[in-house]
Amino acid sequence: MRQLPWRTAPRAALSSPLTLVVAAVTALLSCFLGAAAVLHASAAGAATVDYQAEQVCPDAAAPMFSQSRIDPAAVEPTLWTMREQARAHGFAEPRLAVYTAEMRGNEFNGDTYRTRIGYTDGGVDNLELVSGSRAPGLWIGDDLSRNQGIGLGTVGRQVGGGALPPVTGTYTALVPPAPRWWCSQQDLAVQQRIVDPPSGAVLFATDRSSFDQVVAATGTIVDRMIVTFPGPPPRTVDDATDALERSEEMIAAVRSDLDGRGLGSLLNAATPGERSVEIAGQAQANVAFSIAPLAAISVLIGCAGVGTVALQWYQRRYAQLRLLAARGSGPLPLGGLALAELGAPVLAGGIAGTLLARLLLPVYGPPGAVSTPALLLATAVAAAILLVSLALLGAVVALRAHREFQLARVSARRRAWRLLGAFPWELVTGALAVVGWIQLRDFGGGSRSLNPLPQVNPVALTYPVFVVLTVGLLAARAGWLLLRLSHRARFWSRPALQLAIRRLASSRAPVVGVLVIGVLAIGTLAAGNGIATAQNAALETKSSIFVGADSRADTESPVGRGERPLPGPLRDSSTIVGELTGTGSVVLVVDPATFARSARLGALPAEEVEPLLRQIDRPPGETVPAVRVGHREGQSAALPGMPDAAPIADLPVFPIIGTQPGYVISRNALTPDQLGAVPRWSVLSQTPLGTLTSALAAAGLAQPNAVDRVTALDALPFYLVEWTFSFVVVLGAVLAAVAILALLAAVEVRRRQNALAGALVLRMGMRPRALLGSHLIELGTLAGLAVATGVACGLTVAGISVPRFDPASWLAPRSELPDLTPFVSAVAGTGVLVVLAAGWIAMRSVRTARTAELLRA
Structure with a gap:
């Protein structure tokens, strides 16, 4: 029984493993870039949340309550209400901090001092004990103890009142800037001993009962009560937004409960993390908005690659497709045959690209966690790109079959391709680069305080890419013209050079394609890496000069x-x-x-x-x-x-x-x-x-x-520019992988031609070393031109752009391009390795060739 080609298509596809690899890699890169753009933006927002959490008070992640001059009897009912509401709204157990007013009549060893006495849940755990123990009583600052001779066991008294708890320990007095644990009560816990060393000291009760004894002995009210809800800070923008919403709901519930009992009239409540949430959301939106055009361009390039794979498959399967069409198969079944053969590698490549985008995010993305909605959105974007790729694969084959086998319109199609090739696309990309430059002139200039984020202009961000693309197209246009005229070259006295020129001229289209992709890849990589690296250098230099x-x-x-x-x-x-x-x-x-x-x-x-x-x-x-x-x-x-x-x-x-x-x-x-x-x-x-x-x-x-130096400048604007252009680096790296793959694929596609030509010239007396040199000249010229043009263009455009992308242009010195010698060396070394690998592939086909069988074929 004869099997239909659709049933045997997966096995038939193995006859051309290179096509399978190219199809899989093309889908992998497209889905990788689509998913990476979403994950990159989400990680940028999360990294901003982490940065803000390091800059603001840790207690800002939850509601903060404070009340002045509260009756001691009202402390516990108020705290009970807050505890219950915290449980209901998903916050941690409350941390209570209570302080007396500054009292002028506390007497120790016959001398009177001006002191403030406080208690904080877990407070003594965050003080450095110099001497004594945690026994119930009071801890005094080491300076007061040392200078005034107040030792352990001393019992103070309130003038006109009762006895205070005994002194059971001395601690290292807090001075500004105090540890971050004390940030929400810093104005109360930190003593200004430089202003008045013998007085104004802060004493801490080791437990709640000791503080209550102070209140009872002095007959005073609680001057300030602060309640916070310590817990881990949010990791993503969604988590921070959810915490803010729950905070607002909890504040409303606490107010309603306390007002109903007549206890909330003087209660102050705040959600100090609101500004941080706003900044993080804006940062995530800025990065997403900035990289969206680049991501769209890269995905379109990937879809164009899928279309090219479909055309290559069509040409390779032309005889079979014509036979099937003659037997009555329509365009749709023929497109389905392409899906049957290449659908599996495209699907596998897309899935692998999505997984790699997630796994490699710590390598290429900002240092932030990714939210679950962002993961789902990235998966959805990758799935949509994968579906479009599969549909495009089948549609290109179906349309080509329809035009050729049903409408017999082939020549018009070829004329259309020739017109597309002759169109001066470099004028279009050059005009877009000019538009980007016009927008770039007014880019940056973030405010010093009120608006810590630089302004966003995605058109300005595309300026480096369009400049590099324009240069690449110009290089390709010049290369095409030179290869058209290469038949005039006469270097037969150097046969290796002459053969290299002939091979380049015989495959103008692949050569020009590799050149364009190579220049775009290396130029984009150089520009993105230069601008991103310059942000770190600018932050380091500016903060060093500012602080000294x-x-x-x-x-x-x-x-x-x-x-x-x-x-x-x-x-x-x-x-x-x-x-x-x-x-x-x-x-x-x-x-x-x-x-x-x-x-x-x-x-x-x-x-x-x-x-x-x-x-x-x-x-x-x-x-x-x-x-x-x-x-x-x-x-x-x-x-x-x-x-x-x-x-x-x-x-x-x-x-x-x-x-x-x-x-x-x-x-x-x-x-x-x-x-x-x-x-x-x-x-x-x-x-x-x-x-x-x-x-x-x-x-x-x-x-x-x-x-x-670390906190003198707001580093977030620098980080945002760096994170934005780190995606440009990812785009350049992906295009570099495409360029390398295209170069190696072009050599492999010409395997039979190279084998026959190489075997013949070896029979005619050329030494293998000379033939290898000929291949290295051919491949080295192509790779060297791409590397030199891309690096020169990328670094030039980065040098022009770096001062414009400076988010703190008001602060000297002006941002400059850092030393990128290691980057240039790495690119050059990679180019040499790729050329050597391609030369080895070309020579391998020559060494394993059998001349008689090649001629017979």
Whole structure:
């Protein structure tokens, strides 16, 4: 019994494994890009949620309740209501914090102090115990205990009231910035001991009953009650939105319950995470909106690849299709035959692409979790692309069969393809690039505070891609014309070169196709990688210049004048810097011996700065040697209260000064009186901010305006641009895989032709090494042109775009393209490996060929 070809199609497809691989990979890449776009946007939103959770108070993920001057008897009923509503709305058990007002009449050892006494659930677990135990009673700050001689076991009294619980422990007093655990009650838990060291201390009750004893002994009310609901922060935008909605519902329920019992009139409630949810949702929408055009373009390219696979299959199965058509099979059954043969690899490739998009998301996407709705949407998008690919596969074959076997319209089709090839598409892409550039000129410029996200303009984001595509099309047009004229080339004295030119000319269409895809892939990869990498470099450089070190805090003048030394923990890792203005220039007074080792110089090379600092390190004189920064026309050399500056060198930028007009002078070039006239002194340190402020506080030194490099700038705008262009990198990597596959497939398709030609030239006396060199010249020329054009174009367009995509253009220095030598080396090395692999494939067919059988075939 004769079997129908539709039943044997899956087995027949194995006769051309390359077609199966190309079909599967094409579907894989299309579904990968479609699913990756959805997952990428969702991960960007989740990464924003994580970032915001690190910046804001951890208690902001749930409702926060506070009430001032509450009757102690009302605390427990209010807390019970909040506990019940928290359970009903899916929040954790409440954490209670209660504080008394600042009391001036607490007496210890006969002396009266101004103190505040508080209790927080789990509070003592987050204090550093210096001495004592967790026994019921009060913990006092170590400074008050040490300076005033209040030891363990001391029992205080309220003047005119009863006895306080005994002192059972001393803890390391909290100073700003306090640990994040205390953020929701920082104004109550942190004592301002620098302002008034002997007083204003904060004492903590170790348990609730000890605090109740304080309230009873002093006869006071609870000055402040704060209730929070600690729990893990949300991981995705959907989770954060759900938590916000539940918070609002819980607040309404708590208010209704307490109002009904007359307890909620003074209750304040807030959902502090609302702004974070808004920013995260906007960030996710911005990234999705930005990459949508690129994702659509890439999916269309993938669908075009599926159509090309269908045409190739049609040509390979032409004889069989014509026979089936003659026997009465219509276009639809013939399209079904294509699906029967190639449907399985397309389906497998699509499923694999969807799975890879999810599994590889930590590699290519933002560092955020993916929500379940996003996973479902990504699967749906991939399924839709897969269905379109399958439908396109069958439709292309059916339409081609209909035109050729039923309408006999083949020549018109060929003329249409010739017209499409002759159309100057580079003019269209060039016009789109110009439109993108016009939009790019006004891109960026995010606000410093109120609007932390850069503006979104997807047309501006397509500018690099369209520039690269235009250059690729121009290179292809030039290559096509050169190959048309290559028959005039006469290099028979170098047969390897002549044969390489002939092989390129004999396959102009595949060569041009590989060239276009290669230039687009490498150029897109270079542009996306350059812009994304520049965001990290810009954030690092700008924060380093802005802060001047890992951490910075203002300090007191005696330290700046040298009358008081830096605390011991800071001496080997910190430096003192003075700052004054008054003549239009910023004057920075530095210590040359410690500045270079402690400060962060941004993009300035240390080997350039250190010699300049040594040159300005001179004794006082008639002028002050200085390094001039950000020189402007007519910049005055006058220094306020000092001799004129004598510039010895110019620098475009300097820590703290930035690119403003200014001078850097040595403290050793000033007299004691001149040092005393400097109004502001700061400590720049390599240590974390907490270490810096704690060391200064332990030495009794003020530390206002403390800032560190990590939190000085809002990094989210930089991250958003980086995440957006990381998808461009993914697109470039996918196109690079397509280009490599196309090059290897083109060599494999010509296997019989290469084998016959190679065997003949070897019989005619050419050495195998020369033949291999000929193939390497052919493939190396194609790959080298794609790599050189793509890298040059990509890096050029990235260099032009980086300053425009700078989300903090108001802050010096201006963003620049970083050193991409490793990237260029990696691309060049990959190109060499691909050329060697393709050359090996070509030579393998020659070595295994039998000339007689090839001629007979």
